[in-house]
Amino acid sequence: MSDPMKTDLDAMLDSLARDERAARPVVSARLSASVLALAADAAEERRQSVPAVGRGVDSAPGGMLRVLGGLMPGAWPGGAVAAMVLGLMLGMGVGYGYGERAMALTLLTIGDPVAMADGLFEGEGPF
């Protein structure tokens, strides 16, 4: 059995909702245009805040690579280029370090750089 009080209330709410719908504001062309202009501004701000060739790298280390990548010209993804450069620099640094230690060891062993050089040229060096 339906509750007449509830039914009356529903009818009254429906009637009020119809009035509300009739009085509702509609989105004007001006408001719509303004909102789209804001969207364009936001998109432009975002473009300017992200380096052009470093986009798409979102991890924490990627953030650093993105910054480095943004500084580099070329069509390659900036992050990848930056990673290669960092790897090369690291490799050279390590290699140089070992070479330096090898040189020091050689000098201690032979005690004469000239002799060491001679030995190297003759294929009898310490290496």
Next chain:
Amino acid sequence: MLDRNAQDEDAVLLARFADGDQAAARLLSDRLLPAILRQAWRVLGDQAEAEDVAQEVMMKLWRQASSWRPGEAKVTTWLYRVTQNLCIDRIRRRRPMADIDDVAEPADSAPSVLEWMATTERNRALAAAIANLPDRQRNAIVMRHFEALSNPEIAERLECSVEAVESLLARARRQLAKIMVGDGKEIDNV
């Protein structure tokens, strides 16, 4: 009524906008702006102010686009909350001379609009009765009857369970029925 697919579509469009697709911004604006404007209008009771708020809400959405995480929150739920907060901020600013501690928590569905739109004595009384409901009951009734949202959708926006929404609606209806049907003297006094 927005179903899950429509909600997902909002998130997809937002992602497209974040990738630079301006057409997605237009689609999002067409889908979301009317509801934001209506919500702000109901709360503020003034179309010009409601338009200002709607612009501000959409600007926040555009700026949020690139960091939006799909699945964590629904776009419409987030918009509802932002709109409500901005409206409450405006209502607070309307009373610059009052000590903030003395100001009661502002009603967030404007009695002025509800009263203004009522064209009959009965509607006027009902509108005033709705305006006097506690905030959450009023919001639930407005979403259910004026926005035609389902109970799960209301639950999402009010950040509560569906059962809690049912309870809010039931209590609101009881209160309204008591005022509207129960006692003619109460109607006269509304």
